[in-house]
Amino acid sequence: MTVRKSLPLFSFIPGLSVMDRYIIAELIPPFLFGMGMFSSVGVTIGSLFDLMRKAVDEGLPATLVLKVLLLSLPQFMAYAFPTSVLLATLLTYSRLSSDSELIALRSCGVSIYRLVLPAILLSFIITGVTFGFNEYVVPASNYQATLTLERALGEEKPAFKERNIFYREYGEVEQADGSKDNLLKRLFYAQKFDGERMKGLTILDWSQQGLNQIVTADSAIWNIAQSTWDFYNGTIYLVAPDASYRNIVRFEHQQLQLPRIPLDLARKDRDYDEMNITQARERLELERQSGDEDDIRKLKIRINQKFALPFACVVFGLVGGSLGNRPQRTSKATGFGISVLVIFAYYMLMAIGDALGLSNYLPPLISAWLPNLMGFAVGGFLLIRAAR
Structure with missing residues (x-):
């Protein structure tokens, strides 16, 4: 097996072996590819069609349409971080397996758990990036996108409840x-x-x-x-x-x-997706004093989801690393297909947990973390099975 020269990019992380640096370096290109692909798909499905219809109906200028699309992009990028981790781990470990590099490492006494460790480490780094991005960039960007579109359509709403x-x-x-x-x-x-x-x-x-x-x-x-x-x-x-x-x-x-x-x-003026954790907690204190249990429960779920969503990167890193380390060779098309199925299952669990939490069948904390709990359980099972 030929090991590429370690990249200076990862020299700031102490304790990394040559193998760790090599695997992380292999994970980066498919991760960046996944970020571009999933973000563009999200913007296309989530915003572009509706925005283009409004642009045609209202005669909005192309520059304004582009501005709203760019302001909408961070929200979809926040969802693309975890999914890109899944795609990167699946494709990278599948390629290493296809080139018999994993077999060579296993023959040197390296365990499956040790092989998956670089993916988990990178997942934790991306978790931190996702949390900061989702806290400081996404709410402000969503709020500005809403204001920009409302002003252009002449539907600007006052910053208070009327x-x-x-x-x-x-x-x-x-x-x-x-x-x-x-x-x-x-x-x-x-x-x-x-x-x-x-x-x-x-x-x-x-x-x-x-x-x-x-x-x-x-x-x-x-x-x-x-x-x-x-x-x-x-x-x-x-x-x-x-x-x-x-x-x-x-x-x-x-x-x-x-x-x-x-x-x-009456002066609360932002939707849930337009608030960071501090703003959401301030709103929660107001709602607690008002006694509206439905709004209180919904805000608790949304606040917990802001903590839970970044950790989906670790879940997908564990699941992708475990699936990619299977002895069967996996093509890129199969890797894409598995990614789509895992992503669909995760966000379906998120929707189910959200519904159970809003219906008061689950506590807000469990409701928000349900996809991650299930994902860690499945990922751990797959990892143990791959290590046998």
């Missing part, structure tokens, strides 16, 4: 026997919001035993100086413990000590 702002405040409510339970304390609803002023408001207050206050108002704004709400042209209905009206107070201007959270919820 209608139906709900806020549910939970807290300890004193009961008739003197005990306190964590119950719904206050319900805040506004029909419209223009970025500064809430309109058509109704507040139901259970902060004491029973429903003791209903507030309606034409409008309200947040008073930054006094950290309170200024309500205008409204009515306060005071309710007795027996649910009868105790008093009715009409006002032109009234200050009420309510949380600022409804304003923060």
Whole structure:
């Protein structure tokens, strides 16, 4: 077996043998090829067709279409990192097997586990790259792509929620026997919001035993100086413990000590794919205070998926390395076919885990990591079987 000269590119990694450097160097070209292929396919299927239809219908200039496509590319590149690792490991180890290089290494006493180690090492490096890329590049790029297209189509949406702002405040409510339970304390609803002023408001207050206050108002704004709400042209209905009206107070201007959270919820302006982990966690804290369990569960799943997706590189590196080390010779066409099947199975498991998590059949953590857990189990089984 002829071993190529080790590349200086990997000299910064201590402890690598000549074999490790050689295998990693062999993995790089098919990985780069896979990045280009899977990214371009993703952009073509995910964005190009819909964008071209809009460009024809609305007469968008070619430069703007190209800009939106380029801004959409990072999201598909983030998905292409793991799939490219799979393709690279399958093709590289299959070629080494076809050229009898793996047989020569095995005859020198090198185990299957040792042969797969360079692929796992490279997978961990690409995992770190994927995490940084998915955290710092993809959300900002998606957000800019959305804004660019909306402006071009004249459909630019305001950076806030315009209608139906709900806020549910939970807290300890004193009961008739003197005990306190964590119950719904206050319900805040506004029909419209223009970025500064809430309109058509109704507040139901259970902060004491029973429903003791209903507030309606034409409008309200947040008073930054006094950290309170200024309500205008409204009515306060005071309710007795027996649910009868105790008093009715009409006002032109009234200050009420309510949380600022409804304003923060109304000003949320990014979709899940347009937020990094820090922004998603800030949104999660707001949703927790609002008590919307569906949104809370969905955000928890999305945050865990941002950690789980980069580790798909390690899963695919393990699976690809194990399959590529089989004694049967595998052609490039077969390697492509196996890659497509493994990728389809992984993303099908991701969709299943997402559905089970959103339906509350699985905890968010398990839901997000389900494809990786299954992938590690399958990859470990294949590796042990190949080592026999």
